[in-house]
Amino acid sequence: METVLKSHCDEQHPHQAEDFHGKHEQNSKLSAGIKKDIEKLYEAVPQLVNVFKIKEKIGEGTFSSVYLATAQLQTGYEEKMALKHLIPTSHPLRIAAELQCLTVAGGQDNVMGVKYCFRKNDHVVIVMPYLEHESFLDILNSLSFEEVREYMFNLFKALRRIHHFGIVHRDVKPSNFLYNRRLKEYALVDFGLAQGTPDTKIELLKTTHSENQQEDSAYHSVQRSVFGERNFNVYSSTYQENASTKVIKPSKMIDVSSRKLVTKKKITSTKTVSGGAARRAASGCPSNLTCDCYATDRVCSVCLSRCQQVAPRAGTPGFRAPEVLTKCPTQTTAIDMWSAGIVFLSLLSGRYPFYKASDDLTALAQIMTVRGSRETIQAAKTFGKSVLCTQVVPAQNLRTLCEKLRGTNSSYKRSQGEVTSKSINDSALPVAVDKPCAPETLEKQTQRLESFQEGAGALEIKATDMKGWDQVPDEAYDLLDKLLDLNPATRITAKEALLHPFFKDMRF
Structure with missing residues (x-):
């Protein structure tokens, strides 16, 4: 992967205005708003004019916008590129850290690389290869089981790569793992929220890790998806703009009373x-x-008057690990593996998003309805958190749950001794992490998971259309169980996942 950091003079040449208007003739079919955004980008970073033809905007978020463009190569071939324009308020150190992640870890093992970077004053544009990809939601229920296996294998390859460099992605989800179904190509994207492990090899992540906590917390509170919030292209449901924070105070165990x-x-x-x-x-x-x-x-x-626990909690609702939801100050690459487990859960169940909660307590309650209340409480103790729950909810059998939601029945024998599946309808949990849950909040906890119950019976799949879903091996659910381990210390790593029997016949 070619990596070039370009430095251009800031002066705009007189002839560029003419080129600028000429390049916009192809955008006649675009909406007036998108046309205006493209014009503003050319004006903000005039170096782009002679290099790229910006075709359309394919996504936007609070802190950046992404455009599809073509670059004229010396060979005469036009190459598609993705241009990520970071708005001027983005912290320079974060931009530099994101670039370093792309340049050091990117370009192989399904991790997106960077080709160029343009800067004019406080405007920065990161240029990356463009991977035409499908919307995860559009293809979810048409994927064969073998395609799902390949998808997860390639996701773990990408995570193994970045974790090797001590990078915690912090926002693993389908829209940040691009998938070209026809070419079987994959790309993990968006390192705007990346955080370093204590031994990270990304020097700038060490610096961002030691930034002022309050500044980072404010940045997190308004962070939104780049592609996930608003998609303009049916093939483009990608990047999410993110941030990282410094861990400051260790958690303390406190008596329940x-x-x-x-x-x-x-x-x-x-x-x-x-x-x-x-x-x-x-x-x-x-x-x-x-x-x-x-x-x-x-x-x-x-x-x-009491001090609040402050800890990193960036990411996308529904994909946050229990240690993130409970504000555990020590967070590792294990949070990426939990998010990968949620992706796998969606793939096996055919439901996306699987979890959707408006707040962290509701999200934790929803996790309990699948993984069990006792198990969640016990796991929280291992990282110094006290969780209160007013009723006991058993863990669900993952195979039973996924088959019920997908509407299939596997011919494989279920493992003996697994906990009997519990109705998803019984999902209201009075749960608390450092606080009890307000009564009015409890009613909302059931809404999302109840919708699964309503739709589960509507999914009828003929035997001829099973695509391997009637032959899901126990190894798949064993891997899922290890990914959704509530204890981050024992959760499976990306390297271990690739060696799991579920991938026994797949090559690196």
Whole structure:
């Protein structure tokens, strides 16, 4: 993969205006808004004019936009490129770290590389190869089981590559793993949220890891997908713009009774509390006072006075690992493996997105409905978190769950001793992490998973159209179980996953 960092003078040549208008004749069919965006990009980074013909915008997010363009090569051949335009407010260090991830780890093993980078003042455009790809949702239920196996194998290859360099992607999901079904080509994209492990080989990730925590937290709070939020191209459901944060304080185990006192500071996650007078009044509250807002819809001054645990929580709702949802300060490459497990769960069940929660507590409750409440509570203890749940929900049999949702029955014998499947309808969980869940929130916890139950019986697949789904081996669900291990310390790694019996006859 060729990697060039270009440096051009900032002056715009007089003839470029004429070229600029000429290059836009092909965009006559584009909407006026997209045309205007393309014009603004040419104006912001005039070096692009003589190199690329921007065809269309294929995605946008809060911090960047992505365009499809062609470059005229010396051979006369036009090569398609993806141009990622980072808006001026993006932190320079983050941009540099993303580029270093692409240049060091990218270009092989299904990891996207970078070809060029253009800069004009505070505008940066990263140029990458363009991989024409299918929308995951469009092809999900037409994939054969063998295609799913190949997909996961190639995803693990990409994760093994970046984890080798000490890169935690932090936003693994289908729209960030491009897939060309016809050519069987894959690409892991978007390292805007990447974070380094303690021994990372990406020097700039070490620097971003030590940035000011408050600045990073503010960046996370408004981070959105680049391609995932709004797609303009049926083949382009890709990149997500992201961020990383510094881990600051280790978690502490607190007695359940005292934990209730800490809880209400964040119980009303959708309610805004004035930061001025309320917090000033709270600052003088003694720590041994008992709060009076437990299980109510307000936050008292005692709870407002307590320090909040701050930890990285970037990523996409539905794909965040339990240690991310519970704000565990120590997060490793295992969070990428959990996200890969959620992708695998969608592929095996035919449901995407599998989880969709409006907040972290609801997301954790939904995980419990599949992995079990006792198991989740026990796993949380291993990384220093106390989780409260008012009812016991058993873990589900993963094969039974996936076959029910997909509407298939495998001829393979199910493993003995597995927990009996529980109805997805029984998914309401009063759950708390450092706080109890508000009653009105509990009703919402069932909505998404209940929709699975409603649609499960509607999926009728004829035996002739099974495409291998009636022959799913136990190894598939064993691998899924290891990916969705609630304990990050024992969760399977990408290297181990590639050696799993599920891929026994596949070549590296």
